[in-house]
Each structure stands twice: as C-alpha cells, then as structure tokens.
Amino acid sequence: MNTLIAITALGVICLIFELLNLRKILVPFSIVALCGILYLNSLDYNQTASYYNNMIVVDNFSVTFTALFIVLTTFLVALGHHFYDDVPEKLSDFVAIKIFLLSGAAAMVSFGNLAMFFLGIEVLSISLYILAASRRLNIKSNESGMKYFLMGSFASGIILFGICLIYGAIGSFDMRVIMEAAVSADVEEWFYIGGILLAIGLLFKIAAVPFHFWAPDVYEGAPALTTATMSTLAKVTAMATFFKLFFAMSGNLPETSQTVLVVLSGLSMTVGNIMALRQANVKRMLAFSGISHAGFMLMTLIGTQISAGTLLYYGTAYAFAGIGAFSVILYVCRHLENEDIVNFQGLGKSNPFLAFVLTTSLLSMAGIPIFAGFFAKLMLFSQVLESGHLALVIVAVVNSIIAVGYYFKLILAMYTKEPQHERTGRPFYIYAVATVALLLNLTIGLFPSLVTDLLR
Amino acid sequence: MQDVLNQVGINNYIFLSVLLFCIGVFGVLYRRNAIIVLMSIEIMLNAVNLLFVAFSTYHEDAQGQVFVFFSMAVAAAEVAVGLAILVSIFRNIGSIDVSNLKKLRG
Numbered sequence: 226m227n228t229l230i231a232i233t234a235l236g237v238i239c240l241i242f243e244l245l246n247l248r249k250i251l252v253p254f255s256i257v258a259l260c261g262i263l264y265l266n267s268l269d270y271n272q273t274a275s276y277y278n279n280m281i282v283v284d285n286f287s288v289t290f291t292a293l294f295i296v297l298t299t300f301l302v303a304l305g306h307h308f309y310d311d312v313p314e315k316l317s318d319f320v321a322i323k324i325f326l327l328s329g330a331a332a333m334v335s336f337g338n339l340a341m342f343f344l345g346i347e348v349l350s351i352s353l354y355i356l357a358a359s360r361r362l363n364i365k366s367n368e369s370g371m372k373y374f375l376m377g378s379f380a381s382g383i384i385l386f387g388i389c390l391i392y393g394a395i396g397s398f399d400m401r402v403i404m405e406a407a408v409s410a411d412v413e414e415w416f417y418i419g420g421i422l423l424a425i426g427l428l429f430k431i432a433a434v435p436f437h438f439w440a441p442d443v444y445e446g447a448p449a450l451t452t453a454t455m456s457t458l459a460k461v462t463a464m465a466t467f468f469k470l471f472f473a474m475s476g477n478l479p480e481t482s483q484t485v486l487v488v489l490s491g492l493s494m495t496v497g498n499i500m501a502l503r504q505a506n507v508k509r510m511l512a513f514s515g516i517s518h519a520g521f522m523l524m525t526l527i528g529t530q531i532s533a534g535t536l537l538y539y540g541t542a543y544a545f546a547g548i549g550a551f552s553v554i555l556y557v558c559r560h561l562e563n564e565d566i567v568n569f570q571g572l573g574k575s576n577p578f579l580a581f582v583l584t585t586s587l588l589s590m591a592g593i594p595i596f597a598g599f600f601a602k603l604m605l606f607s608q609v610l611e612s613g614h615l616a617l618v619i620v621a622v623v624n625s626i627i628a629v630g631y632y633f634k635l636i637l638a639m640y641t642k643e644p645q646h647e648r649t650g651r652p653f654y655i656y657a658v659a660t661v662a663l664l665l666n667l668t669i670g671l672f673p674s675l676v677t678d679l680l681r
Numbered sequence: 682m683q684d685v686l687n688q689v690g691i692n693n694y695i696f697l698s699v700l701l702f703c704i705g706v707f708g709v710l711y712r713r714n715a716i717i718v719l720m721s722i723e724i725m726l727n728a729v730n731l732l733f734v735a736f737s738t739y740h741e742d743a744q745g746q747v748f749v750f751f752s753m754a755v756a757a758a759e760v761a762v763g764l765a766i767l768v769s770i771f772r773n774i775g776s777i778d779v780s781n782l783k784k785l786r787g
Contacts, residue, residue, distance in 0.1 A: 340748055347755045351762055358766045367770045368782040374763050375718060375779075379709050381759070382725035385752055386702060389729045389736065393695075396740035398748065415695075442785040 226276045226283055228266040228291055229331050235262065236324040243317035252306040252654070255320055259299045266291050270679075279337040279399055286533055287335035289679045290465045293541055294334075297458045298327040300548045300662065301450065304555055306654045308450045319359070323454070326352035330462040334469065339388045339398040342466070346384065346430070350377045353459060357447040369446025376439040380429035387422030390415040400473055407476030420474050427470070430463035432512075433519040434493040441500075444512035449558060452508050453551035456515045461540040464522045468536050471526050486527050487617050493520025494624040501631045507554055507564045510631060511547070514590060517624060518543050524605055524621065528612030534680040535604050541669060541676055542589060542597035549586035549662035553579045556655045557648070566635055571644025580639045582659040587632040589666055592625045597670035604673070686738050694735035701728035715767050715777040719760060726756045 235258050242251050266288060273284045302320055309316045329348030336342040354377060358370020392398055394416035395406045406412045425436065432440040444452045475482075497517030504510040522543075525536040556579055557572060558564045573580040589596035602625060606618050669676050686694075701724055708721025730749045737745030771777055 340751055343748075344751060344755070347759070351755075351758055354759075354762050354766065358769065361769045362773070364770075364773045365784050367766060367773055368784055370766045371715070371763075371770060371779070371782060372785075374759075374766055375709065375722075378722045378759050378763065379706075379725075381755075382702075382705065382722060382729070385726060385729045386732075388748075389698075389732045392733065392745055392748070393691075393736040393739070396736075396742050398744055446785045 226269075226274070226281055228262060228269070228295075229281065229328060229335070231262045231265055232295075232324060232328040232331060235259070236321045236328065239317050239321040239324060248313065248316055251317055251320060252302060255302050255324065256299055259295055259302065259324075263292060263295045263299075266295060275337055279401065280341050281332075281335050282337035282400070283335055285680055286465075286469065287331075289537055290334040290462075290540075291331045293537070293544065294327055294330045294458060294462060296665075297461075297544055297548065298323055300552075300658050301454055301458065303654045303658050304450055304453070304552055307559070307652045308448070308555060319356070322352050322355055326356075326454070326458070330458060333462055333466045336469075337400050339391065339400070339403075342470075343385065343388060346463075346466070347381060349459060349462060350381065350430075353377070353451070353455060356451040356454060357443060359451065360448050365446040366448060369443045372439055373443040373447070376429065376443075380426045380436075383422050383429070384426030387419040387424075387426060390419030390422065392419075394419065404473050404476070407474045410477075423470060424467070427463055427467040428489070431460055431467065431519045431522070432516050433489060433523060434496045434516065435489075437493070437496070437516045437519075440516060441504075441509050441512045444515070445506055445509045445564075449508065449551065449555050449564065452511070453547065453555075456511060457544040457547040457551075460515060460519065461544050464519070464540060465536065468526065468533065472533075483527060486523060487614055490520040490523035490527070491617055491620045493517060493523065494621060495520075498624050498627045498631075502627070504631070505565050505567075507566055507569070507635065510566075510635070511550065514628065514631070515547075517628065518590070520624075521602070521605065521621065524609050524617065527609055527614060527617070532608065532680075534677040535601075535608055537680055538597075538669070538673060538676045539601040539605060542601040542666070545662050545666045545669070546586040546589040546596075546598060549582050549659055549666060550590075552655050552659040552662065553583040553586075556652065561646075566638050567645065569635060569638050570642035571639070572648075573640040575644050575648045578656070579659060582663050583639065584636050585663055585666065587636060589670070591629045591632045593629075595667070595670055597666050597673070600670060600673045604677070683738065683741070686735065691735065691739050694732060698728045698732035698735070701725075701731070704728075713778050713780045715770075715779050718779060719763055719767070722763075723756065723760065726752060 269283050269288050275282045301323055305319055309319055326349055329345045332341055332345030354370055354374045357373045358367055360366035394413040395402055429436040494517045497513045501510050501513035522539055557568055561568055589598035592598045592602040610618050705721045705725030709718055712718055730752055733745045733749050767777060774781060
C-alpha cells in the first residue's frame with residue numbers, strides 16, 4: 226500500500242522537478258528514489274494485509290512481483306537519460322510517465338477488487354500508448370502508437386465486459402467473493418463467460434497466439450526504449466496478473482481448460498519462433514521471441530501444482546535478459562534510422578563488452594546453461610512433466626533449439642563481420658545498466674533459490 | 682427501478698448490451714476511418730456501462746454504478762490519448778484512414 230502511494234508521489238515529484246529547473250539531477254534522483262521505494266516495498270514481505278475495504282491486498286506474491294517491476298523501471302529510467310537527448314525539455318514527462326506506468330503495474334499485482342485491477346491495467350496501457358507514439362514527427366512511431374491504441378482499447382473493452390458479466394453473476398467485484406464463487410457448484414454461467422473474456426483480454430496484453438498479431442508491428446515502430454518497456458515490464462506484469470486471476474478463478478475448471486492452455490502455449494512458442502527466424506529487424510525479432518516466451522510463461526499455469534515461484538523466476542530471467550539486450554540495442558542504434566541486424570556487424574571488435582552483454586542476454590533467453598534462462602526453463606519443464614504433459618515439454622524443447630538459430634544469427638553478425646559504422650562514446654548509464662543486468666542475470670542463474678524461495 | 686427491471690427482464694438487458702457490444706466489435710474490425718473506429722470503441726465501453734447499471738439494479742447493490750464512473754473516466758482518458766495520436770498522424774500523412782498505415786510490415 227505504502228509502495229503504491231510512494232510510487233505515485235514520485236511521479237508527481239518528477240513533474241515538479243521540471244518546474245523547478247532541476248532537469249540535470251532528475252534521472253539520478255529518480256533512481257535513488259526508486260531504490261528507496263524498493264526498500265519500502267521489501268518491508269511488507271511476509272506481512273499479509275488488506276487496505277481500503279480489500280481494494281488492495283498486499284501478500285508475498287504482490288510484494289515480490291512489485292519488487293521486480295521496481296527494479297525494471299529503475300533500469301528503464303536510467304536508460305532514458307541518453308535516449309531523450311534530442312528532446313531534453315521532455316525528459317521529465319517521459320520519466321514521470323514511466324513511473325506512473327509502474328504504479329499501474331503495482332496495482333495490477335496487488336488488487337483485491339476487480340475495480341483496482343481495471344484501473345491498474347488502464348494506467349499501464351494508457352502510459353504505453355503515449356510512450357509508443359512519443360516520437361511525434363516519426364510516422365513509424367505514430368503508426369505503432371495508433372495500432373497499439375486500437376488493439377489495446379479493444380482488449381480493454383473485452384476485459385470490461387468480462388468484469389461486468391462476473392459482477393452480474395455474483396454481485397460483487399471482491400476477489401474473495403470471486404474465489405468462493407469459483408469453487409461453489411451453483412453459479413450462473415455468466416461467471417464462466419466473464420472469466421473467458423477476461424482471459425482473452427489478458428492474452429491480448431501478453432501477446433500470446435492467437436492474439437499476437439499486433440505485437441511485431443508495434444514493437445518495431447515504437448521508440449526502442451518503449452519497446453524495451455513493453456517487452457519486459459508490460460509482458461511480465463500482464464502475465465503475473467493473468468496468473469493471479471487464473472489462480473483465483475480456477476476452482477472447479479473442467480479438464481478441457483488445461484487442454485486449451487496446452488494448445489495455446491504450444492502454438493505461441495511455435496509461431497513466435499518460426500516467424501522470428503526470418504526477421505531482419507532486431508526489434509521485430511525480439512517481438513516474435515517475446516511471443517514465444519509468452520508461450521513458455523503460459524506453461525506455468527498448466528498442471529495440478531501451479532507455482533508462482535516458477536513464474537517469478539522465469540519472468541525475472543526473461544526481463545533481465547531483455548533489459549541487457551535492449552541496452553545494447555539502444556547504444557548501437559542511437560543515431561540510426563532502423564534496427565536491422567546489419568547495424569550490429571562488428572560490434573565484437575568495436576565494443577567487446579557490449580557485444581558480450583548482448584551475447585549473454587541472448588544465450589540466456591535461448592536457455593544455455595549457467596545463465597538464468599536455462600534454470601528457468603529447467604524448472605518449468607520439470608514442473609510440467611510432473612503433471613504429465615510430455616508432448617508439450619517435447620514441443621518446448623524443440624522450440625528452445627529453434628530459438629538458438631535466430632539468436633545466433635545476431636551473435637554471428639556481431640563477431641564475424643567487419644564494422645560498418647564508427648561507434649564512438651561510452652554513455653555511462655547504458656554501460657552501467659548493461660553491467661548490472663548481466664550481473665543480476667548471472668547471480669540468479671548461479672543461485673536460483675534466491676528468487677524461488679521468495680514465493681514458497 | 683426494480684419494477685422496470687422486472688417487467689423488461691434482466692435477460693433482455695444482457696441481449697441489448699451484447700448486441701451493442703458486437704456492433705462496436707464489428708465497427709473496430711471493419712471500418713477504416715479512425716474516427717469511426719474510436720466511436721466503435723466507445724460503443725463497446727458504453728454497452729458494458731449499460732449492463733453494469735442493469736446488473737447493479739438487479740442485485741440492488743451500488744458497486745456496479747460506482748464502477749461505471751471509473752470506466753467512464755478511463756474511457757475519457759483513453760480517447761484523449763487516441764485523438765492526440767490521431768492528430769499527429771493527420772499532421773504527418775494528411776489522412777485518418779487506418780489502411781494508410783502500412784509502413785510496418787514484416
């Protein structure tokens with residue numbers, strides 16, 4: 226609760242900083258303040274409480290995921306320092322929008338009432354529409370913003386309809402009442418229709434097949450930093466919310482729902498990976514890779530013993546790898562028109578360290594040992610195997626192998642070709658974020674229990 | 682209010698809302714003019730608002746009506762952002778036809 230208030234207050238303070246002409250210290254200040262909020266958030270660990278008539282419920286699930294979101298936002302704010310060099314007078318707006326986006330994300334994992342859930346998802350989405358269209362004079366950015374806006378508000382309408390039907394069936398928005406209704410035998414069939422509509426809306430937001438078609442276009446057109454936000458923070462948030470809602474409403478779901486999930490997650494991985502193979506644009510490639518990772522994350526919902534720890538670990542590993550990769554993309558494509566793989570040629574010679582960070586991030590996403598991505602997949606697969614879905618695990622393993630193919634296309638371009646552009650300058654924030662993301666990735670890869678033990 | 686609801690029947694309210702919602706969905710999917718797409722999204726959201734109020738009376742519970750205020754405020758914010766994006770598109774390409782947006786293709 227205090228976390229949410231502190232985050233919102235920080236957003237407002239960022240806007241006031243602009244009035245006071247303190248733009249120079251805005252980014253360092255926000256980073257320090259976000260670290261403070263992270264500490265404040267950690268105080269709530271192991272203390273379950275609910276506030277404002279159960280509008281907000283703070284438990285270990287919400288505290289750990291909020292902590293992950295705060296860390297990701299810190300990275301994104303830090304990367305913004307150099308990214309908005311051409312429009313310095315708008316820096317505070319962008320930082321403030323990112324922090325408001327974080328407040329939406331925090332509300333989405335700590336809601337105790339569907340009203341709070343709806344507000345959270347809308348705060349997150351509206352901030353992202355603004356960020357996606359923020360390069361006002363660039364038609365690609367406009368187009369990406371418009372597409373994201375249309376698809377996003379379409380999905381919001383579906384989610385709202387789902388909430389309405391659930392309310393109609395049980396007469397309350399409270400999650401406790403919903404949990405009771407989910408296990409009781411006699412509840413109006415609107416309740417289940419509402420649940421399905423909610424699921425469809427959230428699948429839109431996490432970009433899982435068959436609701437993924439907007440993602441590549443939006444990811445490619447949006448400014449690179451916004452793409453980083455969408456593919457790490459927004460995706461993990463929507464997945465965590467989906468997990469929480471699924472957990473609450475899965476009381477007496479029929480067997481077929483498991484089959485649907487198995488098919489959706491298998492299709493997401495396969496479609497995402499196969500489409501990624503033939504992309505020449507790195508952002509587009511990572512969009513398809515994100516679709517396949519959405520499929521992997523959906524696997525956490527399958528099985529009798531669904532565990533939030535696995536989702537947290539997978540989400541953390543994926544998000545840190547994404548941040549590492551995008552910090553390098555931001556550096557390489559600072560002054561360039563597009564993000565084609567050609568632009569990455571020779572990075573291994575001109576900037577060995579950044580090339581190393583990008584390589585490790587991609588290997589982690591592909592699931593090569595000692596990086597966090599490998600242990601995330603290992604845990605996920607063994608959990609799904611225990612619940613007896615052997616076919617899905619085989620599909621997932623085959624997909625992990627396909628994924629290595631397109632990740633290596635980028636890695637080979639970095640190390641075997643000669644550089645085409647001069648790359649000068651060593652922006653401090655980009656190097657710092659790349660280093661920290663790499664270290665965090667290695668740490669949680671070597672000690673997975675650091676993360677998984679948080680949610681037992 | 683309860684009398685009206687009893688006379689009309691809650692099912693008819695649901696049918697009306699679903700009908701309006703589907704009109705909105707088809708508008709989003711088939712119309713190419715961005716303003717009309719925005720209007721269709723508004724129809725979707727307002728169909729839900731109607732159903733919220735009907736359910737609120739049906740359950741004799743005020744929460745549903747309060748939710749309508751939330752969803753109206755959110756819809757207003759959403760449309761404000763959408764129109765802003767639309768204006769910048771119009772300045773760049775001089776058209777508000779959604780099918781003109783095809784710079785991004787894989």
